[in-house]
Amino acid sequence: MCGFAGFFDCEEPLTDEKYLWMALARRMAGRIAHRGPDDRGVYVSKACALAHARLAVIDPANGAQPMTFTEDGFAYTIAYNGEIYNAPELRDELRGHGYTFQTSCDTEVVLKSYMCFGEQCAEKLNGIFAFAVDDEQRGRIFLCRDRFGVKPLFYTFSGSRIVFASEIKALFEYPGVQPEIGRTGICEIFGVGPARTPGCGVFENIREIRPGHCARFDRDGFSEYAYFALEARPYTDTYKVSVEKVRELLEDIVERQLVSDVPLCTFLSGGLDSSVITALAANKLRAHGQSLATYSFEYSGNDTYFEPSSYQPDRDEPWAEKVAALLGTDHTTLVCANDRLVNLLTDAVIAKDLPGMADIDASLLYFCREVKKKHVVAVCGECADEVFAGYPWFHCENPAGVFPWSPELSLRTGLLKPEIAHAAGIEAYVQERYAETLDAVPVLRGESAKNRQFRALSYLNLYWFMATLLERKDRCSMYSGLEVRVPYADHRLIQYVFNTPPEIRAPHGVVKGLLRDACRGLLPDDVLYRKKIPYPKTHNPHYEQLLKKRLSDILRDPEQPIHTLLSEEAVQGLLHETFDYGRPWFGQLMAGPQLLAYLLQINIWLNRYRIRITL
Known part of the structure; x- marks a missing residue:
């Protein structure tokens, strides 16, 4: 995993002031150096400047980037971030086309796939990736992002140039690119946030290559197009066949x-999803005489203050320890203190360039920082609930025009000044985004209304909620130079399960029964049938007190930028409220304290990025 940044100009050559552009590209990549602490590289051609920060995972001794190869007198140069899981097969296929290889890293495979197959190379890649290729022959820059957006790639335009980077902060290093938000930004933060509309960068004039999309920029202009889309296909398998296919795929x-030349571990909560991944990983490594390290996460005071709810009926720690002992892993429980959690809200904003899932982000950032002390790669159980319909909202009626993980929009919009809320038109904006997504859901002729609704709900979760969690995972892990892999986000698994009807994914009403049955024999039944538990959060009232004090201090300071947006009366009412920790306003975790933390993050964001509001 890595980070890269650069720009491409179709009209003015860069070679006349090569060292100036080289220095600019290097500064851009320097803003995201946390993504790649192992090596730096920069490259300037006639039309393109590329800079790279490398986290060496495969073939650490080689694979420096940007990487250039020449064919028929034309240079092709790549800056790449990701892992390609079918690299061995692609390497063999490319050898059949006459290509040879100088390294064992994925980067060379991706570049030579582009050289051989052109833009169709994206369809051949199985992995998590974002990359840019400077194609000298065609006079074009080619940008590409993996099918479900595990790896990021943002861009903007400046005159005759496209400017791009792995994270938004690198774009602001480019002269003239300023942090501004208008109506779209307000609606994203207070309407769909901490989710984000696919392709939207929240800041004015900043976009993101959408998941499963490529883009080209040359003298003919800019065009972005899909190379992958989920397809609606008839389900013809028996349940037994589905169980076997899911197990084989996993x-x-x-x-x-598990392929890595550096230390690897798994995140283990003791829930179904992470326990399955850990069991499969431990078994694979044991067969090669290797052991597996595992990590679970907890918070100071949860052993005292935790109260069961419908979302979190019990704590993870005892279950994680049980599974670790069963599988013989080297297990560590990491504990985050509440004062540290509050302080890390700032780092979490900087990591994401946006307000996010508040302390849910901050804690993951802390845990990843601790994991990175011993490991470079982690494998996690993220995305299983989106794929196998594990969330409660899959199994109840979804109100029209509402994202099911964010049903109470008024909790956020009611905190805005009335004139800001009116000018932004947040409810209409959110309904437009919801309707656009439903219009994109693939349709299967003759499908029952129940199955159509289930398919639509699956699609919403995959392209919105899963995308939010993947973004969180990437930024919070890469902020410490830790690579986290997400097996459940493999496109082969998602495409297959997407076409299974509700009675297959939840046979006899057993939520995620397909996954549970596919993994029989890996784990004892009490683990396989443990009720879903979300990512852990703090239940210590001291955390809430810390948040209320900090937000009160901000309200007393008239210079704080959040005053331009919020109704002080509404926020004061929030500060005096007694919160129901089991009643989330976003997802399953973000309740009252997380709303306070989200507001703190918005103020941090406005301050740190010196954002100009143009609404």
């Missing part, structure tokens, strides 16, 4: 994602 996916 076995193959995990084995591919």
